[in-house]
Amino acid sequence: MQSESGDGDLDGLDLQLIDHLQIDGRIPYVELARRLEVTEKTVRRRVSRLIDQGYVTIAAVTDPSLLGFGSMALALVTVDGSRSPVELADELAQLPETDYVTVTTGPFAVQVELICTDPRELHDVAFGKIRTTPGVAAVELLPYLRLHYQQARFSGVRGDRDGVRPRQLDETDRAIISRLAVDGRAAFRDFAAALGVSETTIRFRYTRLVESGAVRVMCIVNPLRLGYRWSSWVTIRVDGHGSARDVAEALTGLQPVSYVALTSGRWDVLAEVVTDSGEALLSVLDDDIRAIEGVAALESWSYIALHYKAVRPRRTDGLAGHDNDIQIV
Template sequence: MTDAVTPMPHTGPDVEFAGLDELDRDLIFRLQIDGRLPSAQLARELQLDQRTVRRRVERLLDEQVIRIAAVADPRALGYSSMAMVCLTTAPGANFGAMYDEICAMREVDYVTRTTGPHSIQAEVMCGSERELLEVLTSFEAHPGIRSFEVLRYLRLHYQRAWFSDTDRSPQPRGVRPIGLDPTDHRMVSILARDGRTKFAALSYDLGISESMARKRYQALTRSNAMRVVAIANPLHLGFSATSWVAISCNGAAGWSSVAEALTQVDEVTYVVLTAGRFDIIAEIVCGSHEHLISVVDAHIRAISGVERAEVWPYLELRYKPLLPH
């Protein structure tokens, strides 16, 4: 396989974050709406002193419960070749070691262990076709992998790294692929590393005035090209029935039409048009298996153009920051 990089944050369900109480969850929810909310405003909204809020947020960041960063089209970060690779391990292979090895690959940013036809799904983000081919070749040559299926991304249609909570107010809609100019690209790259970078530092790095930096940031968020949020593992926030849904279309409606209909389902957080055995893959984030069944039956299979939907519930999820390529 390709060379590994610094180990990923521990974001699988095997890691317990002691003391994640209602205040922590409330802070996470608010920072998922706007990751740049200042401590003073959070303190006012929660009727707490600012020092308590600042310490709580710092703890959540230090323990890697959350990471505050820009969510945007991966192409804005230099990733032009992307795919979901669904893997089956060979008989006798050490599954745990294989899973850890895949998670640590430089090109892999999101790994799920699921029930279904494949035991592991790895999202591969590459800067070129050659780089993607090298990753696939390494999978093919690995003795621990019995088989794999490639779902090549044609378009990442929609993504939302924040999760609905029916007991709270509605959250903003997700990010969509929108053309950006070079300055916007640089702003997205800076905020992907640290979503709380101050506007004064942004203006200096971009070579523009602070007021212009604010205007550009506001334009990016208003157009849904980017949003800065607290990124968290949904399994840690009580969404225990999170799942991939692999969809085949029947031609009654175009791919884009089906993909757009999926974005109107509150529980859908990720929609990709793919080449391969499936036309679309989507992620749904649910609090229970009954909720998941209801979403799939009442909302996804009911969409015009959906012929078949396979559900692959998560047993484990690990991810790492998608930094500029």
């Protein structure tokens, strides 16, 4: 089934702005105005509306472990029929430990991506908070052994360096990423002094981080809003002669694949595939993914609805860190 969500509230200028901001979320507004042949005032007003009305977030996309989250998993939720999956997803999206909640076809009506500090917190959220939520019949976890690849750009032709992968970074690099995860367009001069380095150093390090694939500051948008209404989770089981790491790496070469994780549990690899039609999804599954050496079996669950939040640095003051980031779309 395809989602009822779409891009009807976005006009041509909005879509062009999103496309440019997905390439570079820090592009100056004056440059955006020049490229789109509109006034800078128009660009600022349009981008502010897109952010304020929950269409987009401009933030750093990076390995969540750099922001203090050491354990991740996809919680597969079986519902008991007493509540609609959409209503249940609305509630689960309010949990501070969730960053991505999907309602899909398939055996699990709701999937909840959890981002936690350690395995104990992950277990407590899944089987304490989620399992006891009215409407939930059962919860199964797919813990991430590695978040292998993230590609948050959907529109346009992607470049070889668009994706984000885990990297070993020093404390200054981590601090820069943490600031940009809160506000992707924050001025470097505003936090250079706080980090004890010069603005020139911040700029140099940021450029190096982007070139290495450790981070991208970009416009994060729900793919359903852009017309990719047949987006889907795809779970893959690897055969006895294959390597889960090799399968995961092969997936990163497919343009419709936006997310890849190596998992433990009943599946070995988890991927997100972003497509605009059933035929396109079928082509990716049959012609591309099934053809990868080592793939023994797969399942796909197409999105009906999606809630997301930007991943912000882990708060240490005991307060819920993501409540202001919830994007209900």
